[in-house]
Amino acid sequence: MKLRGLYAITDGPLLAGKFLSYVEAALEGGVTLLQYRDKSSDEARRLREAEALRDLCERYKSQLIINDDAELAARLNVGVHLGQTDGPLSPTRALLGSKAIIGSTCHAQLELAEQAAKEGASYVAFGRFFNSNTKPGAPSCSLDLLDEAKRTLHLPICAIGGITLDNAAPLVAHGVDLLAVVHGLFGADSTAEVTRRARAFNELLKV
Ligand SMILES: Cc1ncc(COP(=O)(O)OP(=O)(O)O)c(N)n1
Ligand SMILES: Cc1nc(C(=O)O)sc1CCOP(=O)(O)O
């Protein structure tokens, strides 16, 4: 399966009180990958929420990715996204199997992406491209890196960090396959607006 489209990422505080309704609104508009990103240590709630997301993703034919936590991903038989300090990729590939989607954070470094590709990543993520409400301290990345990544890598490329409908077009023009978005999608003030934004991101990507 070619990984291309909107990559919606959840955020606990932003979605407090409207978690499943906003996620379902995004799925309604079209989501290729949905990442469960929860930085809390409440294991029981994390399992409950991840299971609910897995069921929703099955209904909408989307793919669930768990941020950081390969054990939870293995338990639910879904994909995982690993940052540079979230554990090694090769053993995670062995744990989840050859078909699982595994993503890798590569910041603004092509060498990290080449290494991730060698170790079996399904996509590589570069960022942040713009100022991010969700993660203001993330290192920044330029559009030039995307051109080089397109030339040298043979994996889907994901962009992240401050992406909105107003600034995403140049990323697509520079070859990005997956637009990973938190605030620019879920920062909307109604479910209808979340669905509209999801559809509009997909139109930009022509999916
Ligand atoms: C699609 C995508 N890209 C990058 C990240 C960031 O991962 P990481 O560097 O591990 O930071 P945290 O998200 O864990 O704070 C991501 N989650 N998803
Ligand atoms: C989780 C995350 N990782 C980033 C990186 O650059 O690696 S930026 C980011 C936050 C993305 O949220 P928003 O769309 O609200 O900016």
Ligand SMILES: [Mg+2]
């Ligand atoms: Mg991480």
